Amino acid sequence: MKLYDLELSGNCYRVRLLLSLLGQPVQLVNVNLGAGENRQPWFLALNPRGQVPVLDDDGFVVWDTLAIMTYLARKAGGEKWLPSDPKNMARVMQWLAVMENETQYGLARARVIASMGFPGNLEEAQKIGLRVLGILEARLTAHDWLALPHCTLADIGCFPYVALARQGGLPLDDYPAILRWIARIKSLQGYVAMPGV
Amino acid sequence: MKLYDLELSGNCYRVRLLLSLLGQPVQLVNVNLGAGENRQPWFLALNPRGQVPVLDDDGFVVWDTLAIMTYLARKAGGEKWLPSDPKNMARVMQWLAVMENETQYGLARARVIASMGFPGNLEEAQKIGLRVLGILEARLTAHDWLALPHCTLADIGCFPYVALARQGGLPLDDYPAILRWIARIKSLQGYVAMPGV
The missing domain is CATH 1.20.1050.10 (Glutathione S-transferase Yfyf (Class Pi); Chain A, domain 2)
Known part of the structure; x- marks a missing residue:
């Protein structure tokens, strides 16, 4: 899994923390927001909102912490983190x-x-x-x-x-x-x- | 089911629309925000944020449109509205x-x-x-x-x-x-x- 990330973002930290609690290894890709990398066409193709974090799980791309956390919890967290009932x-x-x-x-x-x-x-x-x-x-x-x-x-x-x-x-x-x-x-x-x- | 509601709220409308699409009957309870009913202790006991909508499904109380929509979709919507995968x-x-x-x-x-x-x-x-x-x-x-x-x-x-x-x-x-x-x-x-x- 690859996470487009910014170290100082609390939104990205949420995902890094969850990945760690789930024991899921991840490759972090730092996105330079100061240089406007998040407004480049290649990044907007990943996430039309131009925000980090974005997760790429073997070609399945998902943006937004709510969606990423839901995905990880349902994929790798059993019934603990986001129960299905x-x-x-x-x-x-x-x-x-x-x-x-x-x-x-x-x-x-x-x-x-x-x-x-x-x-x-x-x-x-x-x-x-x-x-x-x-x-x-x-x-x-x-x-x-x-x-x-x-x-x-x-x-x-x-x-x-x-x-x-x-x-x-x-x-x-x-x-x-x-x-x-x-x-x-x-x-x-x-x-x-x-x-x- | 009982929905604490405000007719002009788009957040409440979302829930009314979903209930109707799901064919679920509901009793609407108008909350008078102008008179501060949402800040009364009885309402804050239902929802600490003091906002509509709030759903009461036979004693199970859930606040916030995101949570209410999730609940209704998973309870009554099969795999259509919010798939489980x-x-x-x-x-x-x-x-x-x-x-x-x-x-x-x-x-x-x-x-x-x-x-x-x-x-x-x-x-x-x-x-x-x-x-x-x-x-x-x-x-x-x-x-x-x-x-x-x-x-x-x-x-x-x-x-x-x-x-x-x-x-x-x-x-x-x-x-x-x-x-x-x-x-x-x-x-x-x-x-x-x-x-x-």
Whole structure:
């Protein structure tokens, strides 16, 4: 398997972490976004959105973290990471929707504005970020993992930008349940880090 | 089944449309967002995000369109709407990620700013909206349906805010493939409309 990747992207990190937890070897291909490689025709042919990550599994190309994580979990994760029964699949999907929305448009956006000089409304992003941290803290006060009694795609999906929240000006000191959950994820067999996590 | 609903929400419409296509009867419960019903404790107990739609299927409560659509497709849709094999499931998920991102933060946001007086950056929302319309037009020029050779959750998911794009100041006259796709969806057995579509 080949992963078109960017080391500092939390979206790419999610996939690298899942691959490692699944014990799947992968060849990383760094895409130079600064030089606009993701806007070149060869890359847009892989992913019309021009974003990393993109996975190429022996010629089967899939873009977007939600789709890549779904593919890997169903292909190599048995019933653990994304169960096939409708109720448990929906329980995981609820939090993958939080990943796609609040962690992306709140926490991840606050990070690139506050720490990487991207343009944007920091206050608005932080407001969304604070709201999702409150929701996650409440959930993780009552449960060890977000969706099911064990770690699933829900946790791996939400983890990166929560763990990087401080880079968006949102430290986690007041979120003890989130901090315990981060520690639980870091103790999983096969866990790998990224810069800043 | 009971759906906590708002008639003018494209997110709720997606679920109503899928239920109708699946031939599943549903009891609609209107949630008065204007009066803040979605911020009341009884509603937050159903959905900590305080958003519609929420589905209650005989006591199994699931929030978020992505999760609700996944649940309904896997429970009542056989292999058609969200296939269980990893590759086809990922193909559908790619476009559900577009639904969660560009149609939501581009097209849907442009609509509430331009037509409903919500605060926000209309130009930025329209820019994201135009980008996704271009991606969809290219895809639908070469394919009848977004993910697979037949209609799936991918199409039902992206449809509402594309069909409502004009309300965000983005008319579809220059997107003939999208207009043909909209007509195909409207001709499906069980199709239901919403105001503005």
